[in-house]
Amino acid sequence: MGDLERELRDLSAWLDTPEPPDVRAPVRVRLHRPVRRWRPLAAAALAALLLVAVLPPTRAAVADAVTGLLRFAGVSIATSPAPTLPSGGAAPLPGQRAAGLDEAQRAVRFPIRLPAKLGPPERVLVADPDPAGTCRVATLLYDGGALRVDAFDGRLNLSFHKEVTPPGAEWVQVNGDFAVWVDGPHVLSYVDRAGNVRQESARLAASTLIWQDADVSYRIEGALTRAEAIEIAHSLR
Known part of the structure; x- marks a missing residue:
């Protein structure tokens, strides 16, 4: 025991x-x-x-x-028989903008780590700045945006909310620590600094790996197998 x-x-x-x-x-x-x-x-x-x-x-x-809710690494996961998307397209995250990699690094409190398995990103986004301009989320985009690596400040409570159909989440490991794998499409919404789920941001997300390293939470999303996502996570430098 x-x-x-x-x-x-x-x-x-x-x-x-x-x-x-x-x-x-x-x-x-x-x-x-x-x-x-x-x-x-x-x-x-x-x-x-x-x-x-x-x-x-x-x-x-x-x-x-x-x-109830499974809360892990700044993400809440709710099991729902049939998650539904709101009508209309998903709105971007609050204050989201494109940035160069160096600029993005200056905009966040945490180090932006690049996955050696994927190489340099095609685009970089930062989002949800505080009054001083410090952003909460940094996103690396690959494959025309179909593959993404989100990094967000893990000290600031929840950042994303997922609605998944059973069986929902599966426990895996990244670098010997707990991680969560969500296999298949699911509804993803952003949770703002006030703890409100931004329903207008809801979109259909692809398979996702979620884990935390120190004070930084990560999610890798794309048309990936569990093994491929874990391999990318292991390659973060």
Whole structure:
């Protein structure tokens, strides 16, 4: 249980879970050890632990069991039977503009890392500046914009909201840390600095890999397999 408990502690910061049923007795039977020997867990981690006890012990099973929002690396993911797009085209992110790579680097607080696997981007965008002009998001575009690498300030709460059809998100790893893979098209909306979902920005996004490194959150989106997306993520320099 040591590795599982450690992973569940890591999950507790970004899992929103419903109030779990009282399944302490079957959990004790399954684990063949008294609950009193466990170290204290945060409420969300405890709920996840109870879910793991009655479901296959995989990260994907935990994600599928969560009926509320999964929050990870500045992205919230909601499972919906049939996500729908609003009518009309998607609006750009607030204050979005094109910039040269050097200019974009000066506009954000975090280092802009380039994927060696893809080379220099065709275009660079920055978006959502604060009153001082410091932007929250930097985007590298490839393949005419069909492939993109978004980097955003992970210290500023949520930045994107996804609506996916079941089974939704799948747990993977990037550089040994948790990451989320969303396979197939899904609705993506921007969450502004005030925490509001900008419905006018909603668009149909392609398969996406999401992870966090230090205070920077990343998403790679495009017509990619999971293995291809992870390989690109590993190549960030």
